[in-house]
Amino acid sequence: xxxxxxxEVDNLRFAWRRELPEVLHIPQLExxxxxxxxxRGASGSGKSTLLALMAGVNLPTSGEVKIxxxxxxxxxxxxxxxxxxxxxxxxxxxxxxxxxLSVLENVTLPCRFSHLRKHKATESGxxxxxxxxxxxxxxxxxxxxxxxxxxxxxxVGQQQRVATARALIGAPEIIIADEPTSxxxxxxxxxxxxxxxxxxxxxxxxxxxxxHDRQLEPLFEHHIxxxxxxxxxxxxx
Amino acid sequence: xxxxxxxxKSLLNRRFTATLILVSIALSVSLLLGVERLRVESxxxxxxxxxxxxxxxxxRSGAINLLLYSVFRIxxxxxxxxxxxxxxxxxxxxxxxxxxxxLGDSHLGYRVMGTNQDYFLHYKYARxxxxxxxxxxxxxxxxxxxxxxxxxxxxxxxxxxxxxxxxGAGKTSFAMHDDKPFEVVGILEPTGTPxxxxxxxxxxxxxAIHSDWIAGRQVPGLKLSAEDTLKKNLxxxxxxxxxxxxxxxxxxxxxxxxxxxxxxxxxxxILPGVALQQLWDLMxxxxxxxxxxxxxxxxxxxxxxxxxxxAGLNERRxxxxxxxxxxxRPGHILLLVTGESLLLSLVGMALGLLLLYLGLFMAQxxxxxxxxxxxxxxxxxxxxxxxxxxxxxxxxxxxxxPGFRAYRYSLSDGMSIRL
Numbered sequence: 001x002x003x004x005x006x007x008e009v010d011n012l013r014f015a016w017r018r019e020l021p022e023v024l025h026i027p028q029l030e031x032x033x034x035x036x037x038x039x040r041g042a043s044g045s046g047k048s049t050l051l052a053l054m055a056g057v058n059l060p061t062s063g064e065v066k067i068x069x070x071x072x073x074x075x076x077x078x079x080x081x082x083x084x085x086x087x088x089x090x091x092x093x094x095x096x097x098x099x100x101l102s103v104l105e106n107v108t109l110p111c112r113f114s115h116l117r118k119h120k121a122t123e124s125g126x127x128x129x130x131x132x133x134x135x136x137x138x139x140x141x142x143x144x145x146x147x148x149x150x151x152x153x154x155x156v157g158q159q160q161r162v163a164t165a166r167a168l169i170g171a172p173e174i175i176i177a178d179e180p181t182s183x184x185x186x187x188x189x190x191x192x193x194x195x196x197x198x199x200x201x202x203x204x205x206x207x208x209x210x211x212h213d214r215q216l217e218p219l220f221e222h223h224i225x226x227x228x229x230x231x232x233x234x235x236x237x
Numbered sequence: 238x239x240x241x242x243x244x245x246k247s248l249l250n251r252r253f254t255a256t257l258i259l260v261s262i263a264l265s266v267s268l269l270l271g272v273e274r275l276r277v278e279s280x281x282x283x284x285x286x287x288x289x290x291x292x293x294x295x296x297r298s299g300a301i302n303l304l305l306y307s308v309f310r311i312x313x314x315x316x317x318x319x320x321x322x323x324x325x326x327x328x329x330x331x332x333x334x335x336x337x338x339x340l341g342d343s344h345l346g347y348r349v350m351g352t353n354q355d356y357f358l359h360y361k362y363a364r365x366x367x368x369x370x371x372x373x374x375x376x377x378x379x380x381x382x383x384x385x386x387x388x389x390x391x392x393x394x395x396x397x398x399x400x401x402x403x404x405g406a407g408k409t410s411f412a413m414h415d416d417k418p419f420e421v422v423g424i425l426e427p428t429g430t431p432x433x434x435x436x437x438x439x440x441x442x443x444x445a446i447h448s449d450w451i452a453g454r455q456v457p458g459l460k461l462s463a464e465d466t467l468k469k470n471l472x473x474x475x476x477x478x479x480x481x482x483x484x485x486x487x488x489x490x491x492x493x494x495x496x497x498x499x500x501x502x503x504x505x506x507i508l509p510g511v512a513l514q515q516l517w518d519l520m521x522x523x524x525x526x527x528x529x530x531x532x533x534x535x536x537x538x539x540x541x542x543x544x545x546x547x548a549g550l551n552e553r554r555x556x557x558x559x560x561x562x563x564x565x566r567p568g569h570i571l572l573l574v575t576g577e578s579l580l581l582s583l584v585g586m587a588l589g590l591l592l593l594y595l596g597l598f599m600a601q602x603x604x605x606x607x608x609x610x611x612x613x614x615x616x617x618x619x620x621x622x623x624x625x626x627x628x629x630x631x632x633x634x635x636x637x638x639p640g641f642r643a644y645r646y647s648l649s650d651g652m653s654i655r656l
Contacts (some may be wrong), residue, residue, distance in 0.1 A: 085565075
């Protein structure tokens, strides 16, 4: 029985508006489950747009985006939102946390919106709190001193780890990380990635890692250069 | 609900601005409720001034004028009515009782009213409450006086004290009836009506102090001592007005018409309830203006909230994007932002209510002492709940404005975080 791919893109075209030129045209893209993919592209090459399409935040002008076998561009907007919160965890470049929530509240935030992830997080019999602490522990963030500090007082590296724990809670099938390391120095970068890989492996999540930083590329098993797969005509600069 | 707890925490994070908004809403709501309560209570107290009296009769002038001078002791009568006319209607077969009143003199700014014992028997205020004596008893002799509660209190008068009545109604008068002082024999309980500010003396007393006066001054050659005056016939020749209680309410219009059609003297009989209503309608313009102003104050409070919410929204686009990425739907964002405004309005209203009762507790004795207005500290009335409901709904509707804006942002921004 063939395994369902994490992501399948078929003849995807996207323009911000119909009258504007296309920014993305990807004839074919497949990502198997459990893979760690490095998506490279210069800034402005449409990386974030691609992620938004995969997350079902934006809809393709034509073509199909299948996530975990579900053609998400055919779903209604409420269903897409639901699907996203159930199956995709995000880590962004910077300032990932809600400033008025505690570290633990930030980590468990997805479980407020997704029953599935709440269910998965507490499946083992742990409380949500324990599960959050477990994930934070893996990311070396479980010190009581850190957990009780306002998130705005954490260092950037610490904030990114909290955001990672949040993306991982409830074991979503796909983790999308949009330049999560660009605000970190290179030592921190390596350590952060190691933790991220380790966690993805443990939960069996597919990792989509977007960056313009080629130094990180060797750490991944699969690479996609967005400039190469994107078939839109060369745009004027 | 999960999203409302987020709204609460978000507000807690901005506690300084949130507190300012709360204070402005609380103040404006307590002002609105305070004005409303004052309005209702002053209206009640106003309507309570006279009760159980079917007709008030005076010289022909205007209904409101008659009501003002006879019941509220405001202004002066244009003319007097003759004792003969009074007796004719006092002895009318349909009339149960009458209270004659004679005005025109004063004591240290308080109006002096000549009347008879029937006043203490039949005059009723509020919901048919009779006058009651705090100390002493009704007057029985010519030179005796019964004081309203405020008069006794403010001037610190006791039973047995002698007071001198001044000619005319002004606060300072140079024409004093100092040759014929009156002895205080009774002090009434507070009523919250003009009775509290009245000095009551017998009609004969009024007649006695004026017996040696002609045209507003004492005639030197005619001077009579207090004792000598008592030997004269002190039946008044004129009174200012009289109140009428009928045997049957059904006869009210018939007797009123009879009095108004009286050939021998131009008289005017009014129904106090109707005149009170007319008078109140006159004042309702000012009353409504006040209400409109306080409603505007509440509107300003809510618009202040709107301003703060809208101003903060742009900075919060990142927060919205993060929430979207963890699974919040645009509807959640709408609920979050609107929920914040709703929470602020609700808590602001609760604080406003608290402030109102705090204010009432502190101001109640002061208002009662200075304005004779008793404001009961009751649960909010149905009308006040409706006002609160309206403020809450306005808060919700106003909260929908930043709510929908955030909703639109979250649709257009998606998860892209703008720096």
